[in-house]
Amino acid sequence: MNEKAVGAMREFLEALGLDLKQLDMEKTPERVAEMYGYLFSGLTRDAGEVWGELFQSENDGIVAVKDIPFYSMCEHHLVPFFGRISIAYKPKNGMVAGFGKFTKLVDIVSHRPQLQERMTEQLAEAVMQGLQAEGVLVIAEAQQLCMTMRGDLANGTSTITSSCLGCFGEDSGLYNQAWSLLGWNKGE
Template sequence: MADSPVPSFDRAASEAAVRALLRGLGQDPDAPELEDTPSRVAEFWAERLAGYGVDLGAELKPLPGDLSPVPVILERIPFVSTCEHHLAPFEGHATIGYLPGEGGTVGLSKLVRVVQAYAWRLQVQERMAQQIADALQTHLRPAAWGVDLVAVHTCMAHRGVKTPGVPVRTTLMGGIWRTDPPAPFRG
C-alpha cells in the first residue's frame, strides 16, 4: 500500500499564513478577539492532519492465537475529514469489515484507527474508501472485505449548489463479498 509521506508541521509558518489570511479578508489579526486565532487555527490543523503519521502496518498486526474465521464488521464508525479542494469538512460514518483469511484477525479498535488515519488527512471520499480497502487487503489479506462510507460535504452545502444534508455513499467490496455482500453493506 503506497501511503502518503508524513508532512512536516511548521507552526510558525502556519500561524503566519492565518494572520495573512485574516488580513486578506479585511480583518485585523491583532484585534483582541482575533489575537489568539492564528495559534488556535495552527493547532486545529495539526490535529486535523494527524492521520499522515499513522503506521498502518503497525496498527494492523494480527492477534495471537487461533481465532475462528468469522466475519468482523464494525458499523457506523463516525469520522470527520477535510475536503482537499475547499479545505471544508465532510463528516459521516464508515462501515468496514472483513472475513479473516491468511492475514489473521486484528483488534476491533485497529479498524477504527484505519478509518481515523485516512479521515485525518486532506481527502476526497472516493480515495478515502479506496485507501481503507487497500489497507485491509494489504495488511490482513482477508478472504473478503467491505468498505461503505456515507458522508455529508459542507463544500456542497455551503457553496456552489448550496444543497445541505445530501449524503454521499461510496461502497467498495472485495473477495467473496463482491458478489454476495453481508447485510450491513447492502445499503
C-alpha cells in the same frame, strides 16, 4: 507550534480584509494552525502500523465493524466532511484483529486532506494488506459541508462510497452477504 503555519494563517486572514487586532482575533492564527495540525495528523502516521498482533480465531465467516464515526477535510475546499464507516472482511485462515484497531485505522486515514472516494479505497486496501484478508468491503456515508455551506446548499444530502476487494468482488453471494451484514440492503 508550527510558526510557518501561524504566519501563513495570519497573512491569509489579513488578505481577506480582517483586522485581527480590531476584531480581537490576535490568537486565531495560532489556534487555527494548531487545529489543522491535528486535523492533518494522519499525514505523518502509517496506517499499516495500526494492526499489531493478530489473533487466531475459529471464525470462517465475515467479520464486520459498523458505524465507525469519522470526520475529514475535503481537499478541494478544506472544509469538513463527516459520517460513518462500516467495514466487513473475510479473515484468511481465521486471523483477525482487535475491533479497536479499525477505529484507529479510520482515525489515521481520515486525518488527511481527502476525497471520500480515495479514503474509502485506502481503508479497504489497508485492511486487505494488514490482515491479509480474503476480502474486504468498506462503505462510507458522509455529509459534505462543501455541498451544504456554499452555492449548492444541499442540506441533508449524504454521499455514499464503497470499495470491494478480494473474494467480495469475485463471489456475488459473499458480496451480498457483506452488504447485508453492514445493514445495507443492496438493490433497495
